[in-house]
Amino acid sequence: MNKLLAEEIYYDMVLGRLFELAAKEHYMAGDIAGFLHLDIGQEGFSVAAMKAFEKGDVFTTYREHVMAISRGIDPQAVMAELFGKASGISRGRGGSMHLFDPSHFFYGGDAIVGGQIPNAVGCAYARKFLGQEDGVMVVFGDGATSGGAFFESLNNASTKKLPLLFLCENNGYAIGTKITRVAPFEKQAKKAEPYMLTMEVDGMDAVAVYKAVKEAQHLIQDGHGPVFLEAMTCRYEGHSMSDPGNYRSKEELEICKAKDPIERMEKVLHETYLLSSEQIDTLRQRAQKVVDDAVEFATAAPEPELEELYTEVFCKGCANVVS
Amino acid sequence: MNKLLAEEIYYDMVLGRLFELAAKEHYMAGDIAGFLHLDIGQEGFSVAAMKAFEKGDVFTTYREHVMAISRGIDPQAVMAELFGKASGISRGRGGSMHLFDPSHFFYGGDAIVGGQIPNAVGCAYARKFLGQEDGVMVVFGDGATSGGAFFESLNNASTKKLPLLFLCENNGYAIGTKITRVAPFEKQAKKAEPYMLTMEVDGMDAVAVYKAVKEAQHLIQDGHGPVFLEAMTCRYEGHSMSDPGNYRSKEELEICKAKDPIERMEKVLHETYLLSSEQIDTLRQRAQKVVDDAVEFATAAPEPELEELYTEVFCKGCANVVS
Amino acid sequence: MLYREALNKAIDEAMAVDETVVVLGEDVGLYGGSYRVTEGLIARYGEKRLIDTPIAELSIVGNAVGMAMGGLRPVAEIMTANFALLAFDQIINHMAKYRYMSAGKITLPMVVRFPQGVSRQLAAQHSESYEQMLSAVPGLIVFAAGDVNYAYHALKYAILSDDPIVFIEHELLYNKKGEVDLNAEFDPFKARIVKEGKDVTIVSYLKMVDDVMAAVPEIEKQLGKSCEVIDLCSLNPIDFKTLESSLKKTGSIVVVEEDHKMGSYGAQIISWAAEEMFYSLDAAPLRISGADVPIPYNRRLELASIPTPDSITEQIVSWAGNNGI
């Protein structure tokens, strides 16, 4: 990883953290509603995965703000979406859980746990069919690894040797349920073993995640078939803003926070890339500015017109055809 | 296996074969309709599994006539069900695919591929909860091992260490689709490896199936948790009466028929248990008589009354309650 | 008592009287349920009876069916209606049919409960209503709890009954307050006359009952007529008797429902009225429903996609004008 990239990753992580903190603040202020799932603690994972999987398509879940931004979607359009505004990336119709941007090959934002995985399989089939060799990455949580959609996808992707990276973000919890209470083992990669190569990485270490995803993408691009990569992470906040998170002990949370991916990356910048504290600070300030601008933009952005309610439901032609 | 049991298994296999042949005949004569899935070629598997899994609950699929009979359900009630008669085991409402008899702990006859598997998981939970230690066996085809219901069940049964035997009847085909064309490997037990002990058996060898199922049942009764047993079999007929079965070559079918489980068991009776040809013939004749009686019974049995259309839909009380 | 407390009480009491009652679902145990309906129960009844499941709705219902076959009385919770779609095969092909297909040999004493409807900006994948689909499945009883008293009595009835029952709750009702009348005889199949009236029959259920009641004073004021408001309670079977008497009295019927209009549950009620009560109708029936769109996130759009007290008032008043009421 060169210095520029390391900086970029660090910058995106900070941007992600600050974005999430702003989202939290504006949720509490009532500017954002619905379910808001913060990615705080997992920025290293989210950012590094997006940076490493350079080209190709990405499918993910409702916990996707940081990924969306790191994928290149304008933070203003993301924040405006959280605010439900017409300038949002989904014109205020999707909200926090449903950020979509095909121009960035980002089909994120499925709120049915595991539901995006078969979609990613189909997309991988399509891309291979069309001779597009970049591959597809699907991100999902540990909670998704017990549902039929996930299992069917392992089987199908493996049968067809599809260029698909299964990237499991294992933060140990599905809302309040510890994965080990509802699965026979702790690491879910085991479920993929009959079907494909599996790998594990420390999801709190952005550099490691970057390398692992890069390696996996090369494998799938080389026609190796699907790969399963599990990243052990942890989230600092409750599942969503409506979850107080009482099921985790203070100690558990402390251990988790001690691995903070941003601090870790900061150390890397210092020690490996010899950035000064001032240089790092400049990056932070730049990120803060972007977040502040995003909030300002979102605040000022217009509400969707009421006519928006009825657009893009049916085909454009239908109404005429019938009448 | 003692002689009596060997005879019994052989007798049930012949009974099964003759029953299926009679069903086929009466389907062609128009006495039976709908989908009729014959078990010809697989009788060794079906009978031995039922005999071995003595107590406990059995869940299975639409290809279940032979299992039902071997489980102890009166062949007359089964044949009458195929004829759609009021004396049928499901009073003519279920037909060939839906034979149920809780008094024999037989919840067979689900026609949604894989649909019975989560039911069996739940039943195993209930039995364990209630301190009933016989265990549950769920039978399904190779075609069921790609669907979400199956996978979720492996995971759940394993997490809860349930007394459940997953018995896969792998006859290599799901209707016209060879399993190897739609799965990454030939033997489906591999899919269960992350979750439980897996075993394989020659499904054309009744003695081997008997032993394997016995062993598996002991394991699950001993609190070992779920076990997966895969039996390699083959069916002689098309998938159902409406399938001409053109997707299999003559040679493939010949190879398959050369392993005939009945002939094989006959040899065992001769060689190990020293039965004479006459003794074997007597068993055959006895079976033929039972099948003939079943057909006669089914033919003579009354059609259900038209009022039957509306019984057992809602609770008995509802109508009154509302009125 | 709050609606969610009433549900909790119903489950608690059913578990106390019958040891075979078990609850399963995502986060129902340690977490106490995402809407706190099962709070505290795991402490009382243990992990074997409060079963936290992984996120696998097909299995939640599929296992419940098997548990019922194996001698238990499972109460399955699906976290939100939308996820119930993953279990539709088990609900419709299994839960609803085993009794009939087996000629009554199999009974399934089980309940599947879930919250549905438009809450607050949960967007398209978390805001749906499925009474339309599930009430149309022969073999299922479908209850919809519109108030605290019904929530308690009907859920307790459902758990202890031998029938497969779908029990629908509404996302926005969990903190609704109300009384539970423990002395009254209770019939969960009976519609509830929320308010008597003589000129217009308004039929509703779940949260829309509250919205109707919020609209009624203004409607009555503007029209100078009185409305009879009925909470259907049991969506299948339907208490047509109660509807019939009301309709005979008023000569008109309005259905108010939150779900999309096209093919809605309310169409069944209007269709019944037109088919069976045609000559008692003095006016065209009216159906007030949600818009035929997936539910949008933005609050203005969201509110525009469902009936509100204001839009109910407006539509009824304008309808009354057009129909000479």
Next chain:
Amino acid sequence: MLYREALNKAIDEAMAVDETVVVLGEDVGLYGGSYRVTEGLIARYGEKRLIDTPIAELSIVGNAVGMAMGGLRPVAEIMTANFALLAFDQIINHMAKYRYMSAGKITLPMVVRFPQGVSRQLAAQHSESYEQMLSAVPGLIVFAAGDVNYAYHALKYAILSDDPIVFIEHELLYNKKGEVDLNAEFDPFKARIVKEGKDVTIVSYLKMVDDVMAAVPEIEKQLGKSCEVIDLCSLNPIDFKTLESSLKKTGSIVVVEEDHKMGSYGAQIISWAAEEMFYSLDAAPLRISGADVPIPYNRRLELASIPTPDSITEQIVSWAGNNGI
């Protein structure tokens, strides 16, 4: 040409004009489809475009959604309606909603097709109809092919259109004969007037259109009135214009459908007639539907569970008597 041949021709021609059209489903490739709809296509277009899938309906639709996102035009076949329940999450939460949720950024040019209905003694898990459920989902177009000409034109339209479309066939129509009119302009959204008449409007779709047509001569004879028979064709959106003109002419409406009555698709049509056309109705509308029971195996019971030409005649004649028609 047979109905199944018309479907085959539609798929074949769509595959020929657009290389991104792919077909996926169980036994659609080598086997040629369990109702022979895709027969011969694998020889022409190869395994990459005729994709035999394992038995995993959720993935069949879920993969099709992803294929459409990735640049293909998938045509997914579900072997029988009942199994589509396993894919309801993908159909309803994904296929129907991605366009709206993404504010139009994602388009899903895809078709999900399946046969439904009561065939011949296939019993409760193989005899169902889901137009009631699927027509109620905003974002999905639902076509129901009642004849050979429509089967060809509407399927070809569906495959080449950019909308997510559910295409419903009927188990008993595959061997139905008919002409395909290749010259006519074709509008898949338009209802088809199967027979003109002036006294009674009978609305139907899929196989029931044939049963209605079989009943009509006797009905007309007994009543001395003439019936207008309409095949809806597009179940969502509905061609209300055609219904409206007919109803204005006849003053009465009968819906005939195979599905269970409770909450049926036809309730939507009757409800519309009562709400929107009340003052044009001279008689109570009539809905003739299947019984509210899972479909039994026994042939007599099975026939008793659905409308037949005889029962249609009987019900319409007795209704006409009661309503002074």
